[in-house]
Amino acid sequence: MKLSDYIAEFLAKQTKHIFVGNGGCVIHILDSIDKTPGLKNIPCENEQGAAIAAEAYSRVTKNLGVAIATSGPGMINLMQGIACAYFDAIPTLYISGAPPTHHLKGDRKIRQMGFQEMDVVGIVKPITKYAVLLKDPKRIRYELEKLLYMATEGNPGPVFLDLPDDLQRADINPNKLERFTPEKQKQPNGLETKIDNMLGLIKEAARPVIIVGGGVKIGHAEEELNTFIKKSGIPFATTWSTIDLFLDDTPNLIGNFGISSNRAGNFAVQNSDLIISFGSRLDTHQTGSNPASFAPKAKKIVINIDNEELNKNNGMDIDLKIHCDLKMFLPLLNSHKIKTKDLTKWRERINHWRQKYPVCCPEYYNQEDKANPYVFINELSKETKEGDIIITDAGGTLTWTMQAYKIRTPQMLFSAFNHSPMGYALPASIGAQYAAPEKQVICVIGDGGMQMNIQELETIVYNSLPIKIFLINNGEYGIIKQTQDTWMNSKYVASDPNSGLGFPDFQKVAKAYKIETAEIKNHKELNKVIKNVLEYKGPILCDVKLKHGEQILPKLVFGRPLEDMAPLLPREEFEANMTF
Numbered sequence: 001m002k003l004s005d006y007i008a009e010f011l012a013k014q015t016k017h018i019f020v021g022n023g024g025c026v027i028h029i030l031d032s033i034d035k036t037p038g039l040k041n042i043p044c045e046n047e048q049g050a051a052i053a054a055e056a057y058s059r060v061t062k063n064l065g066v067a068i069a070t071s072g073p074g075m076i077n078l079m080q081g082i083a084c085a086y087f088d089a090i091p092t093l094y095i096s097g098a099p100p101t102h103h104l105k106g107d108r109k110i111r112q113m114g115f116q117e118m119d120v121v122g123i124v125k126p127i128t129k130y131a132v133l134l135k136d137p138k139r140i141r142y143e144l145e146k147l148l149y150m151a152t153e154g155n156p157g158p159v160f161l162d163l164p165d166d167l168q169r170a171d172i173n174p175n176k177l178e179r180f181t182p183e184k185q186k187q188p189n190g191l192e193t194k195i196d197n198m199l200g201l202i203k204e205a206a207r208p209v210i211i212v213g214g215g216v217k218i219g220h221a222e223e224e225l226n227t228f229i230k231k232s233g234i235p236f237a238t239t240w241s242t243i244d245l246f247l248d249d250t251p252n253l254i255g256n257f258g259i260s261s262n263r264a265g266n267f268a269v270q271n272s273d274l275i276i277s278f279g280s281r282l283d284t285h286q287t288g289s290n291p292a293s294f295a296p297k298a299k300k301i302v303i304n305i306d307n308e309e310l311n312k313n314n315g316m317d318i319d320l321k322i323h324c325d326l327k328m329f330l331p332l333l334n335s336h337k338i339k340t341k342d343l344t345k346w347r348e349r350i351n352h353w354r355q356k357y358p359v360c361c362p363e364y365y366n367q368e369d370k371a372n373p374y375v376f377i378n379e380l381s382k383e384t385k386e387g388d389i390i391i392t393d394a395g396g397t398l399t400w401t402m403q404a405y406k407i408r409t410p411q412m413l414f415s416a417f418n419h420s421p422m423g424y425a426l427p428a429s430i431g432a433q434y435a436a437p438e439k440q441v442i443c444v445i446g447d448g449g450m451q452m453n454i455q456e457l458e459t460i461v462y463n464s465l466p467i468k469i470f471l472i473n474n475g476e477y478g479i480i481k482q483t484q485d486t487w488m489n490s491k492y493v494a495s496d497p498n499s500g501l502g503f504p505d506f507q508k509v510a511k512a513y514k515i516e517t518a519e520i521k522n523h524k525e526l527n528k529v530i531k532n533v534l535e536y537k538g539p540i541l542c543d544v545k546l547k548h549g550e551q552i553l554p555k556l557v558f559g560r561p562l563e564d565m566a567p568l569l570p571r572e573e574f575e576a577n578m579t580f
C-alpha cells in the first residue's frame, strides 16, 4: 500500500475536510486525500488561511482539525495558525511535505541541502505538543497514533508531522506496522482531602466568585460545571473564551472581568474573599499587569489540568492548588454537599453593579453620524439566532465584540483569544462553515485585520460559503491609536493614513471578488441593514462605518489596579464600590 494512501485512510477516520496549500512536496498526499472516500482537500489561497481554518474547524466540530502545506515557504505560512492552536489548546494536526530524505541536511552544519528544505521540527517545536520528521516508512502507524494521542490528550494542542516526499511514495504493508501504546495516566492523589479543604473554604466565604476558564470548554466539562454552579449558588464570572457557555440572563452570572471587560466583573473579583478558578490560566489580561494585586482580599483555589500553570510563580499566591482534569474532578466535587453562607446580599451587590455599569451606554445610541461600535455589536447580538457562529478578529474590533455581544440564545462566539493575530476571523470563518455547513457563520473583522488575509475572500467565493462579513471600518488601527494616546501623547505612527498606513476601498475589493456588499452609515438604518445582511443567501460583506478615534471603554490603563478602569469614576463613587 502507498504510504500516503495509508495516511489519508487514517485521517478519514478523524475528519472530513483537510485545509491545504499546494506544492511539489505534497502532491502525493493531496492525491491520496483526493481519492479517499469521505475526505476532501479544501485549498486555501495562503497556507496561513489553511492553518487557521483547520483550528477553527476543530473548535466547531470538537474533533481534530488538519492542515497540510508544502515544505519551506508553505510550512512557514502555517505558523500563525499553529500558534493559535497552541495557545488556545486546540487539537490539530499540521503536516508539511519535505524534500526527499536524501536531500535533508540532517546533522550537517550547513543552512540547507534540498531546495526549500529546513529544520521544520526545530522551528515548530516551541509551539507544538509533539513534532516529528518521519524517517522510516514502517513507523507511520506509530507516529500517526502518537500524533493523534498527543493532540487530544490532557491539555490538547497542535502536533506536527514533517513528511518527506519519497516516504509519501513508499510502499508499506499495513499489517506489519508498529503501533503506539500510550502510557497509562496516573490518577491524582489526595483529591478527597483537597475537596474537603475546598468545601471548608467555600463554607467560610462571604463573597465567593467562581471563574469559568477555557479549560471547562476544552475539557468538555460544561455540564458538570453547570451542576456545580447551580448546586452552590455562587456567582460566577467568565473569561473571553467562556462567554458563549451562558445566556446573558443566567442567574448568578457576573459577566466578564479583566483589563478590557466591564466594571461589574472587576468590582466583583476585586471585592471577593474567595476565588475558585476552574481551568483558567489567570493571565495578565485577566488579573491586570500585577497578578499579586488580583483579588487581594480573596483566598484562591485554582484547579488546572496543567501542573506547570499551578506553579508558574507569577506573583499571585494560590491557597489551594488542585492538579486535575475537570471532567474527573467536577463529578467528584458535585457528589458532596456544598454549604455556603447566605449570599443574598453579595448577589444583590453584583446585580447592582451589572445594572449600573452597562458596557453599551444608552447615550451611545444618540450618535447621528456613523455607527458606534458598542451599539453595532449590541444590536448584532439581537439580530442573530440560535446556533449562529460568531467569529471576531483582533484589536478594538475583538474587544468591542467581547464587551458588548450578549449571548441571548445558544451560540458560539470565539476568536484566537491568546495569540490573537489580525486576520484570524476570515479564514476561521471558512473552517467553521465547513465544520457546520447548516449554521450561519458571522465574521466580525477590522479594516486592519481584513488586510491580513483578504485573499481568502476568493476561497469563500469559490466554494460559495454563505459567510456574513461585518467589516468594522474606522480607517485605522483603532486599538493602537488608543495606546498611542495613552503613552505617546497621541503621536500616531504607522497606525492610520496620516501616519503612513493606507486602506483600500473595501466595497470595491469585495466587488472585484464578486462578493455582494452592504453598508451601515448610521444608527437609523443599522438594524434593517444587519437583518438584510443576515438574510442574504450567499457571502456578503457589510461595511460598518465608524468614526475615527473610537475607543475601548472601559479599559484598564497599564499599572492601575483592576477595579479602577478608565475613564476613572469620581473617587467617591469608586470608593463606595470598594467597601468590602
Ligand SMILES: Cc1ncc(C[n+]2csc(CCOP(=O)(O)OP(=O)(O)O)c2C)c(N)n1
Pocket: 393, 394, 395, 396, 397, 398, 420, 421, 422, 445, 446, 447, 448, 449, 450, 452, 472, 474, 476, 477, 478, 479, 480
Ligand atoms: C498579525 C498581527 N500583527 C500585529 C498585531 C498587533 N495589533 C493588534 S490589533 C492591531 C490593529 C488592529 O486594527 P484593526 O483590525 O483595524 O482593528 P481596530 O482596532 O481598528 O478595531 C495591531 C496592529 C496583531 N495582533 N497581529
Ligand SMILES: [Mg+2]
Pocket: 446, 447, 448, 472, 473, 474, 475, 476, 477, 478
Ligand atoms: Mg480598524
